Amino acid sequence: MHSLTTSDFTPAESTLQGLVGNTPVLRVSQPFTSTDRGFWAKLEGFNPGGIKDRPALHMVERARSRGELRAGRPVIESTSGTLGLGLALAGMVYGHPVRLVTDPGLEPSMNRLLAAYGATVDMVTEPHPTGGWQEARRERVAELLAQSPGAWCPDQYNNPDNVAAYTPLALELASQLGHIDILVCSVGTGGHSAGVSRVLSQLYPGMRLVGVDTVGSTIFGQPARSRLMRGLGSSIYPRNVAYEHFSEVHWVAPGESVWACRQLAASHYATGGWSVGAVALVAGWLARTNPLSTRIAAIFPDGPQRYLETVYDDQFCSEHRLLDVTPAAEPEVVGRPDEKEVTRWTRCTAVSDPLSPMAETAGVQGSAQ
Incomplete structure (x- = not known):
C-alpha cells in the first residue's frame, strides 16, 4: 500500500493565483457608530497586493x-x-x-x-x-x-474585463453577508464599483450603491485639481464608471480620510490607505443615519503598508496640514455636482455622467485641469 509522503501533498489553492480572493469581512462600529450599529468591511488588503x-x-x-x-x-x-x-x-x-x-x-x-x-x-x-x-x-x-x-x-480605465473581474468579489460578499442593503465603494477607474454592484443588484434589487470620490476629481462632474489622495479619483473620465448604478456620491478631503484611517487603526487594527479612510467615513455616517436593520457593506481596497510614508507619517501629514482634522458629523449637501467646487466631505444625490449630452447641457461637465 502506497503511503502519502510530505512531498506528495499539495495544499488546495497553493498557486500564486490561489492567494487572491476569499478575503474576510469585519464588523466596524465605534468610533464611527454606536456599538449597536455599524457596517461590514470587506478587507481586500488581505490579497497579496490589494483589490487590484x-x-x-x-x-x-x-x-x-x-x-x-x-x-x-x-x-x-x-x-x-x-x-x-x-x-x-x-x-x-x-x-x-x-x-x-x-x-x-x-x-x-x-x-x-x-x-x-x-x-x-x-x-x-x-x-x-x-x-x-x-x-x-x-x-x-x-x-x-x-x-x-x-x-x-x-x-484599466476603459477595459470591460476590469469590471468583469469583480464578479467573484460580489459573490463572496453575498455568501458572507446573506443580504446587502447599501454598498459603499471608492471610485477611481470605476471597475470594482461597477463589477460588484452589477452582480449584487441582481441578487438584491433594492440595493443602493454609494460612491466615494476625492475632492479635486472630475469623475462625478467636479473640476479637476491637484490631488493628494491616490487610489481614488481621476483627472480624466473613465468609461468603466457605471453612473446609472449610483444613488449618491460623496467627496472626501485628505485630512478627513487620514482621521478615519487612524481611527480604524486604533480601534479595529484593520485599516488602509486614502480610499479605505474615505469609505469608512461615509459608511459610518450611513450606518448612523439609516434604520438599525440596514445592512451596509463597504469595500476596503487595500491595507496600510504602502501609506506609512503618507497617511501614517506625522511629518508628512503636518506638512500638508492633515493632522488635527476632525470631520463634521454630517456631510455638506449639494443639489448637483456643478453647484460649487467642494473642498470638504460633501454629498450629492444627483449622479450623472459628466460626458453625457444631458449633463453637458445642464452644465455638469467639469473641466479637466
Missing part, C-alpha cells in the same frame, strides 16, 4: 485567451500603485515582463516594492497641462507601446 490583484490577473488572462497578448510579450500600463502590484503578480503567473508608468507622487516604498517584484518602473517628470499626472502617464504609455512591438496595455 483581481482585475490584473483577469485582464491578462482574457487578453491571452483572445490572442491580444502573446506569450512573453510586455505588459505596459499606467498606475498610481495598487494595479501595479497586481500586474507584477500577473507577470509572474503568466510569464510577461511588466513595465509600469508612475509619477513623482507614488510613494518611494511602492517604487521599491514594484521593482523588487520584477516590474520596470518608468516615471514621468511633468504633469500634462490639462490632464495632470494621470494624462501624462497615459501619454508615456502610448510612447512605450509604439516602441515595443507586441506589447499590450490593459487600459
